[in-house]
Amino acid sequence: MAKAAELIYDWGHPDPAxxxxxxxxxxxxxxxxxxxxxxxxxxxxxRIVDLLDAVGADHVNIGLPGAGPRNLAHTRAMAHHLVxxxxxxxxxxxxxxxxxxxxxxxxxxxEAGIAIEVMxxxxxxxxxxxxxxxxxxxxxxxSSDAIRFAVSEGLPVTFVTEDTIRSRPxxxxxxxxxxxxxxxxxxxxxxxxxxxxxxxxxxxVRWTRALIDDMGADVRIDWHGHNDRDLALANSLAAAEAGxxxxxGTVLGVGExxxxxxxxxxxxxLRLLGEIDADLTALPELAAVVSRALGWPxxxxxxxxxxxxxxxxTGVHASALxxxxxxxxxxxxxxxxxxxxxxxxxxxxxxxxxxMSGLSNARWWMAEHGMEPDDEAGRAVLAAAKQSDRVLxxxxxxxxxxxxxxxx
Numbered sequence: 001m002a003k004a005a006e007l008i009y010d011w012g013h014p015d016p017a018x019x020x021x022x023x024x025x026x027x028x029x030x031x032x033x034x035x036x037x038x039x040x041x042x043x044x045x046x047r048i049v050d051l052l053d054a055v056g057a058d059h060v061n062i063g064l065p066g067a068g069p070r071n072l073a074h075t076r077a078m079a080h081h082l083v084x085x086x087x088x089x090x091x092x093x094x095x096x097x098x099x100x101x102x103x104x105x106x107x108x109x110x111e112a113g114i115a116i117e118v119m120x121x122x123x124x125x126x127x128x129x130x131x132x133x134x135x136x137x138x139x140x141x142x143s144s145d146a147i148r149f150a151v152s153e154g155l156p157v158t159f160v161t162e163d164t165i166r167s168r169p170x171x172x173x174x175x176x177x178x179x180x181x182x183x184x185x186x187x188x189x190x191x192x193x194x195x196x197x198x199x200x201x202x203x204x205v206r207w208t209r210a211l212i213d214d215m216g217a218d219v220r221i222d223w224h225g226h227n228d229r230d231l232a233l234a235n236s237l238a239a240a241e242a243g244x245x246x247x248x249g250t251v252l253g254v255g256e257x258x259x260x261x262x263x264x265x266x267x268x269x270l271r272l273l274g275e276i277d278a279d280l281t282a283l284p285e286l287a288a289v290v291s292r293a294l295g296w297p298x299x300x301x302x303x304x305x306x307x308x309x310x311x312x313x314t315g316v317h318a319s320a321l322x323x324x325x326x327x328x329x330x331x332x333x334x335x336x337x338x339x340x341x342x343x344x345x346x347x348x349x350x351x352x353x354x355x356m357s358g359l360s361n362a363r364w365w366m367a368e369h370g371m372e373p374d375d376e377a378g379r380a381v382l383a384a385a386k387q388s389d390r391v392l393x394x395x396x397x398x399x400x401x402x403x404x405x406x407x408x
Contacts, residue, residue, distance in 0.1 A: 040293035051282055063094070095119065222247070354388065
């Protein structure tokens with residue numbers, strides 16, 4: 001019997017990177033900068049952190065404690081929770097290139113007994129420098145003071161250049177070389193305004209990798225993207241292809257303006273490409289908790305997690321699913337009309353009945369609801385569906401079948 005892998009030709013020919021791609025979640029920091037979201041209470045944040053750990057995210061940004069008392073209190077609670085629950089996921093915190101922002105991170109790290117990575121950020125693009133009246137010497141001073149202090153506190157440090165994608169290479173080279181000499185663990189390249197395209201991302205990442213190699217340094221490259229041009233996911237995958245080691249995202253893509261790279265879609269794609277081997281069955285629960293806690297509805301057509309992701313009411317599709325199921329191979333059934341296997345995220349294929357349905361829809365629906373196949377009842381359901389302007393509800397279908405079998 002044929003296997004699903006033998007029946008699908010992949011033009012992409014995935015070639016896993018020789019390095020480990022790591023996933024960095026920004027939901028509870030950059031994601032909360034979205035103007036329409038709610039900053040959750042601490043119990044919800046702890047649950048989100050636990051679920052991020054469950055789906056295999058490697059790192060989580062637990063806040064910007066320098067932003068105020070509430071943020072500091074939540075950061076402290078999450079750090080202690082990670083230690084007490086022995087979570088695998090590693091914490092990080094954002095900070096401006098200001099010692100006053102990094103000092104509370106160091107304090108929380110010491111109190112909780114856990115290393116907290118400092119993500120210290122600084123705007124570097126010409127347009128940002130123009131409006132801020134920053135010259136190169138000021139940027140070097142800001143970044144040097146912040147990095148030196150974080151390193152002196154024994155904390156892992158990533159130097160984050162805001163709007164990297166629109167920054168000039170001459171300045172980036174000075175800042176990156178200085179940061180590496182001061183002892184940073186990583187450089188984070190950002191598409192802060194969501195202006196990047198995949199070719200630009202590849203060029204930037206490869207240029208950065210060449211600079212690091214030229215210095216003979218062991219420094220990680222991060223990619224952090226926004227979705228203003230609807231290219232965030234494509235840009236993140238391009239960054240990985242070009243040599244980035246760690247990719248950032250937020251659950252459901254929440255964040256500033258139209259949001260960040262969707263972490264859920266990113267992890268699904270990395271899993272399908274063979275770049276990660278994470279158990280993603282808790283992903284729907286993670287999305288549901290984030291949706292409720294942040295007041296962010298999940299669109300029906302959201303990839304993988306939306307209500308319609310594995311749902312059809314079309315006759316041709318239902319017929320193919322039914323024939324696939326008759327092969328006895330659930331993997332084939334899961335993939336015959338889906339680019340993502342529903343089972344990978346703990347979901348299943350759903351067939352409903354509406355104006356575009358055929359008899360296969362009714363047969364599938366009856367089997368799923370524990371009923372013996374009954375084409376006469378199925379035709380009665382279809383007759384009603386063809387007169388409807390929407391998909392019939394389960395209760396409506398059951399009532400039609402009941403009336404038909406009662407001879408009404």
